[in-house]
Amino acid sequence: MISLLAANSIALGTIDVLIVVAYLAITILLGIWLGRGQKNNRDFFLGSHQLPTWSLLLSIVATETSTVTFLSVPGKSFVAGGNFTFLQLSIGYIVGRLAIVVLLLPAYFRGEMLSAYQVLETRFGLTTRRLASLVFLVTRNLADGLRLLLSAWALNIAIGLDFMTCIVAMTVITAVYCCAGGVRSVVWNDCIQFAVYMAGAFATVWIVARLLPGGWSQIIEFGRDTGRWQLFDFDASLTKPGNTFWSGIFGGAFLSLATHGVDQMIVQRYLCAKDRAAASWALALSGFVVFAQFALFLLIGVALACFYANFDAALAPTKGDEVFMTFVVGHMGTGFKGLILAAVLAATMSNLASSFNSSASALMGDWLQRWLPKMDDRQTLRVARWLTVVSAVAHAVVAMAAYAIGVERAIVDIVLSIAGFSIGLLLGLYGLGLIAPKTSEGVVLASFVVGAVVTCYVAFGTNVNGYWYTLVGSSTIVLTGLILGALFRRRPASQN
Numbered sequence: 001m002i003s004l005l006a007a008n009s010i011a012l013g014t015i016d017v018l019i020v021v022a023y024l025a026i027t028i029l030l031g032i033w034l035g036r037g038q039k040n041n042r043d044f045f046l047g048s049h050q051l052p053t054w055s056l057l058l059s060i061v062a063t064e065t066s067t068v069t070f071l072s073v074p075g076k077s078f079v080a081g082g083n084f085t086f087l088q089l090s091i092g093y094i095v096g097r098l099a100i101v102v103l104l105l106p107a108y109f110r111g112e113m114l115s116a117y118q119v120l121e122t123r124f125g126l127t128t129r130r131l132a133s134l135v136f137l138v139t140r141n142l143a144d145g146l147r148l149l150l151s152a153w154a155l156n157i158a159i160g161l162d163f164m165t166c167i168v169a170m171t172v173i174t175a176v177y178c179c180a181g182g183v184r185s186v187v188w189n190d191c192i193q194f195a196v197y198m199a200g201a202f203a204t205v206w207i208v209a210r211l212l213p214g215g216w217s218q219i220i221e222f223g224r225d226t227g228r229w230q231l232f233d234f235d236a237s238l239t240k241p242g243n244t245f246w247s248g249i250f251g252g253a254f255l256s257l258a259t260h261g262v263d264q265m266i267v268q269r270y271l272c273a274k275d276r277a278a279a280s281w282a283l284a285l286s287g288f289v290v291f292a293q294f295a296l297f298l299l300i301g302v303a304l305a306c307f308y309a310n311f312d313a314a315l316a317p318t319k320g321d322e323v324f325m326t327f328v329v330g331h332m333g334t335g336f337k338g339l340i341l342a343a344v345l346a347a348t349m350s351n352l353a354s355s356f357n358s359s360a361s362a363l364m365g366d367w368l369q370r371w372l373p374k375m376d377d378r379q380t381l382r383v384a385r386w387l388t389v390v391s392a393v394a395h396a397v398v399a400m401a402a403y404a405i406g407v408e409r410a411i412v413d414i415v416l417s418i419a420g421f422s423i424g425l426l427l428g429l430y431g432l433g434l435i436a437p438k439t440s441e442g443v444v445l446a447s448f449v450v451g452a453v454v455t456c457y458v459a460f461g462t463n464v465n466g467y468w469y470t471l472v473g474s475s476t477i478v479l480t481g482l483i484l485g486a487l488f489r490r491r492p493a494s495q496n
Helices: 013-032 041-049 052-066 069-080 085-103 118-125 126-159 163-211 216-227 245-258 264-273 276-310 320-331 336-368 379-406 409-434 441-461 468-489
Strands: none
Touching: 013 069, 013 163, 041 163, 041 264, 041 336, 041 379, 052 163, 052 276, 052 336, 069 085, 069 163, 069 276, 069 336, 085 245, 085 276, 118 126, 118 409, 126 163, 126 216, 126 245, 126 264, 126 336, 126 379, 126 409, 126 441, 163 216, 163 264, 163 276, 163 320, 163 336, 163 379, 216 276, 216 336, 245 409, 264 276, 264 336, 276 320, 320 336, 320 468, 336 379, 409 468, 441 468
């Protein structure tokens, strides 16, 4: 587990505190202001389809950029033997997003939807829709609870605040603006949060370069001498830890196809768009922004490795997840500490707000929709807000439980493994719907069980890299569905 470096924590200066307080105040006030005029749960979850394309693009990127990305990805290039091979994953992300534009987006713009899983009910039936929604709800709360855990560690390292207090504070602040403004507040705050954490990332690289005697040239030379600029690894092994070109291209493409094609948290952004064209542009361009963002975070890791190798080798953290905040606490000056802490909070709150809102919309659309016609608009809006609170509490409970149990692996790997494990099953359902839309619901459910069993075996009974889980789960469901569908194809009724 990441050590709680309370002994190294130092009080923030007045300017740092003002930066953090100003950021938190802006997010809350913006959320409240944007909540004006909401009339029902569709305003709350879909933003009246009036959000501009560029805001949805930044929201997609900010939503998938949690503290895991901000703090854990630099560790990939910081640790001994680290390099840029993690960036291969984002190449696969671009491929996967382009496939979504062609294969899945058309289905989401046939009528107005509150949940991504409404498509599955149209194809197969209500049970399949609710099964997919349940998988999303469980795994989304687990993965984002771990993201909240890492954020709490960062806050503890920065200011020495009690760990549980950190979890509660971030959860409550995020829930306040999320409940007040709904998805409109989430998207616009995502844009602010994107600007904040990117400013923090650029500031970190600039400061490290200034502290080094040789500046940028020293970082470049260090990276070359230690092999940290390596981008491609064409090893064909399925069990090799980390990223290879093949796991990046195929695993990343299928992971992106699943997370951005069938995950309610991201799909909800498309449903907020004015039309299919706007959603397509926002999604396609977001892949290239993520590539550039990952490259920047990996550059931070190389720069920090160079810094500690030249100045504080004995004090350098041994775990990649620790290095960013350790450097902030020990070496960044007044004002910059506040900026980085605000950036950490921004990355956390962006992801959490999206998770709260999308979980609530899945609960509303997939589970409670059939009772809502009995309620008026004001009542459905009230229910939407209460469901957001329920989701926030669930995330906090997961973070606290994970802290109590203890986590040893890099959190970015755990989160991506959870995503690959669960989202592959959902992608398999959508894939079967595209390839064989007339498959009976019984066959679909049986295929899902087979896919879950096979994925569990691969995850817990083999050493196959977690980046392959999405491909394993989705392909197993599709192949099983096609075979069972052929064996148990319903014969047409005999004609007299």
